[in-house]
Amino acid sequence: MSKVDLAQFHKAFYEESLDGLDAMEQALLALDEGAEDPELINVVFRAAHSIKGGAATFGFTDVAAFTHVAENLMDEVRSGRRPMEKAVVELLLRSGDTVRDMLSLSMTGQPAATAESQALLAELSAMVSGVAVAPVAAAKAAAPAEAIEGWDIAFRPFDYLLKSGNDPARMFRELEALGPLAVTCDASKLPALADMDAESSYLGWTLSLDAGAKRAAVEGVFDWVDGDCDLTVTPRIAAPAPVAAAVAAAPVAAAAPRTVRDPAANSESSSVRVGIEKIDTLINLVGELVITQSMLSQFNDGVDASQLEMLRHGLAQLGRHTRELQESVMSIRMLPISTVFNRFPRLVRDLAQKLDKKVVLDMRGETTELDKTVLEKIGDPLVHLVRNAIDHGLEMPDKRLAAGKGDTGTLRLEAFHRGGSIVVEVADNGAGLNREAIVAKAIQRGIIATGEGMSDEAVSDLIFEAGFSTAAATTDLSGRGVGMDVVRRNVMDLGGTVAIRSVQGSGTTFTITLPLTLAIIDGLTAAVGEEIYIVPLVSIIESVQVKPDTVRSVAGGGELFRFRDNWMPIVRLFDVFGCAGQRRAVDEGIVIVVEGEGTRIGLFVDELIGQQQAVVKSLEANYRRVTGISGATILADGSVALIADVTGLVRMQARRKAA
């Protein structure tokens, strides 16, 4: 007996099944839109087929039984016995969802068959003509016992048998394992040597097995050559037995034990699948690094002047390789945004159907890569924005026609790079935000007193306020108790921002700007008193030296300064962080204008030291969260510098103002 623990393959099975389900869903959606590529049907069939095979192998019998029926349905389509109609697509889409649920239940060691899956299975079975519900691993009826003393076997392979890799000697060995065997060879059909084909078989045998083995066991030896030989298997019996039984494939039960899974193994962030080309790049880089290192090691014993140029060259090379290596390692965490976008064709289709709206989804930039952590957390906010756009943004077809537009609305989902950030846009060409309705609601909710004098931009921003909802009635679609404020908070937690641009009558665009990665930021190093802080470049608008005459003191001890015709508060990091050292007058330092949550403030620091990439380290891992600080990094000399949290500082300033 082997001691292979099948549980070790469960995670791989789960992951590839999810991939298969995703591919299946995409193919189904394409088929639904009238695509006629037979490969799409194959993709769907293969997904069901593979999951069934794996599930049965790894002991997930419920999943196997379910996918078996789905596979049969697809087989009918594939063989042309059934058209790929809407109802089939619909049922298979739902089946995909159910299998996804069943798989995750299985992975956590829970029973996968639920009332829901059973109901859907019944629907599937009803659609598939004449298929029983659970034929996988169905028990074979026990054959009646035969009082058999032995077997007489006449076996004459057709001449091509050897070419199939089957070897009569091998079969005889197997028979011998069942009991004493006598073999007689019939060489009467052997041709003259000159006519003989070395790879053909000319011999026949009669065999006599002296054992009361089961017919299935005896015929099982020949099951692979059924049809490739003349074979008669006759029992020597005390009592007659039926001979007519068809040769059956050896029944194989799914005997794999079901193992309770460690729920942690199912955690999404526990592993990253990395493309081989990324690994190759890494290996190449490390190779170059080793070469550079050996080149530099010759300077171990000192450098004379003639070698200086070489040393400089080596160091420059080392610097370049280190940077490339860092980029390469970071790219391992990067995954294409298509992993998130992929769910939208289905979502949009279902929503549009439910609301009787016509929507075309226009997805662009799916290959844009994002940090895995960012990717995992951006899904929900995007789903919310997409739901909102279809629910509230796009109009009903008749309304669109009345407004002089086409009856089909467009929802654009686009990802692209801009500077050091990733931008994701969700845009609809619907009615746009209704300024009056927003103002009225905001007043009703006590968020503002009046809408007068507010710019359109400021009014649009109101929908991000906590407790605000533009829907007249809470609908099943968007109003799940989660508002736009949660969308904004989620994006901000990722170090990103959300902006909104709306034109009444022609649509709304949400623009989410996200950092490329959470692990490394570009920052400005600034001295404050005797300390050093890092301000993320992404939040910085500009650094300015202020003149005393552009600064105004306000009641309560605050300071405002004029920047591009706007007055904005000065936040002295020295005071906020309680720094050690000498406090400076406002014209002795630098104001870094930063923006967070759409609000600008000026951070007053003593001087700017430079710009650098900072590897972000958590303060919370060993300590706790500190207001105004987003993390820490390690400087070139090994000391620690803290990273300013611009959003936190903006909020602190707002609280101060409110108090």
Add this chain to the structure above:
Amino acid sequence: MNQQANSATAQPEEAAQYLTVNLGNEEYGVDILAVREIRGWTPVTRIPQAPGYVLGVLNLRGAIVPVLDLRLRFGLAREEYTATTVTVIVMVNGRQFGVVVDAVSDVVEVAPGDVRPVPDMGTTVDTEYLKGLTTVAERMVLLLDVDRLLQPQDAQMLEAALASTDVKAVA
């Protein structure tokens, strides 16, 4: 008696080992199982809004680790940080932090039966941070409850301090 039983933490049957450290004229014991590393004093980076005894954070092989001064924690005057000043890195509940003491002295073995409850007097230390006291070669050793040195009450205190900072700034 109950308290005595409790004080002998994980293995009630076996003797526990303690690293003893000096603080002024007193000697404290730190459960050796919590000690990760003993380092010479290096400057740290101050953290805003931290209580006075949290000196700041240092870079421990890439991890950001807070450092507290045991003297300040116990309300003693701060000594000069000298070449003999050491930072004991401890790991408690998966978190690492450094504890600055005057010097480390010894590793002692303490049988559970030799641990006595701390009388609520006579030491400069709030008994809240002690598991008990014992006598080793006629020296009194106060056994520290390391878990409590940098624990929730700090966080609460800090939140309170934070709130008051805001108010102060307005006033």
Add this chain to the structure above:
Amino acid sequence: MAKILAVDDSASMRSMVAFTLRGAGHDVEEADNGQAALDSAAVHKFDLILADVNMPVMDGITMVREIRTRADYRGIPILMLTTESNPEKKMEGKAAGATGWLVKPFDPDQLLATVNRVLG
């Protein structure tokens, strides 16, 4: 010890097969479709090939048909990893030149028993 090629588009099935066979002392190469298997068979000399039927790029049946045209693979055992729901596939596989089949689902013991059966 035999040199074996395991062909399956499912990574979990493939690794189960490979892991089991390696545990039994065999030298196993893997391929995730028929074309990759043909490429691998051109480089290595396998004593046995285990191939799934349904695969993207090139299915198992086509792969068997192709590989049987190569002189050095004419008599090498090739087993199809097939499913019970597709008895016609067995016949198709045989017509293409497969030696036999192993019916999915199978467990590591059944796999080893079948492999031993053909390797003798």
